[in-house]
Amino acid sequence: MVTTAALTGLTVLSLTLAPVGPAPVRWRATPLTVDALPELVYVAHRGGAREVPENSMAGLVTARARGTAQVLDVDTRELADGTLVAMHDATLDRTTYTAGRVGELTSAGWNAVRLRTGPELPTGFRPQRPPTVAAVLDRFGGRAVLILEAKDPHGLHRLAGLIKERGLTRSVLVNSNRPEVARRAHRLGLIAQLWRSARQMRSDRPERWRGFVRVLDVDHRARDKDLLRAVRSGVPHVWAHTVNTPRRRDRALRLGCDGIITDAPGLLDRVPEGASGRHAAGGNSAGGAPAPR
Structure with a gap:
């Protein structure tokens, strides 16, 4: 059952924010594709969830305008x-501001949902409707490389249809934690990404996936030897998640990862690679329980 909390004076914002930080990326006139990404890639995880409301249209617009990430990551249900x-x-x-299961809502019910804002986020964001995947693809398709994580794998054919009918099969990575879903995505003509937790990586044999996975998305907390095994697996790209401090980023890069998936692209942009220094927060705690991506 889905229940909705009462809201008084709620405004839905069509938000345009001035760019913060570096100048925006100069996007190409032709569709931007995975093949056109730079050698080192930064991904705004859930749009950059420490800096903007996660999986929100305003957050994705802001992340793209800031130019601190080349890829926008969005979860799909x-x-x-x-x-x-x-x-x-x-x-x-x-x-x-609503309670209940996402899968019990219809489109009409979804239109009434509003994303929370909180004191931990920058000011300027107001409650807003979370977008549909179609709206995200229409707004950013071909103008930014997207990661769409298939949280509900039974909807993979629908997701493939949305991507294909817009001609975006070379501009969207379809992500999952399950190798069989990544294989299905590949067979559907999509670019497959596979994420793995530190615990899973202890027994993984990633070389088995190199024929159908373009990006292996690995937990930065994994042991050095597990990260190195991933990097040497033959999978074309290995990106580390979810990396929110310069020190952890620098470790992932030192071990050979060529992409950083982060909730805080603006923070990492302010500290150059290799210059995290003794003042950088945190450190590495390899292994441990799987963290949700």
Whole structure:
């Protein structure tokens, strides 16, 4: 059952923010593709969830305008009527003013959902409707490389249809934690990305996936030897998640990762690679329980 909290004087914002930080990326007139990405890639995880409301249209617009990440990452889930929407959790409780399971909503119910804002985010963001996947593709398709994580793998054919009908098969990575889903995505003509936790990486044999996975998305907390095994697996690209301090970024790069998936692209942009120094927060705690991506 889905229940909605009462909201008084709620405004939905069509938000345009001035760019913060470096000048925006000069996007190409032709569709931007995975093949055109630089040698070192930064990904705004859930749009940059420490700096903007996660999986929100305003957050994605802001992340792209700032130019601190070349790839925008969005989670996808399926509603009861088959509509694909941008949402990480299976429930609405954590990130919206609504409670209940995402998969029990129809499109009409989705239109009433509003994303929470909080004191931990920059000012200027107001409650807003979370977007559909179609809206994200229409807004950014071909203008930014996207990662769409298929949280509900049974909706993979619908996701493939949305990507293909817009001619974006070379501009979108389809992500999953499950190798069989990555294989299905590859067979559907999509670019497959596979993420793995530190615990999974202890027994993984990533060389088995090099025939159908373009990007292996690895937990930065993994042991050195597990990260090195991933880098040497023959999978074309290995990106580390979810990296939110310069020190952890520098370790991942030192071990050979060629991409950094982060909730804080603006923070990492302010500290050059290799210059995290003794003042950088945190350190590495290899192994441990899987963290949700």
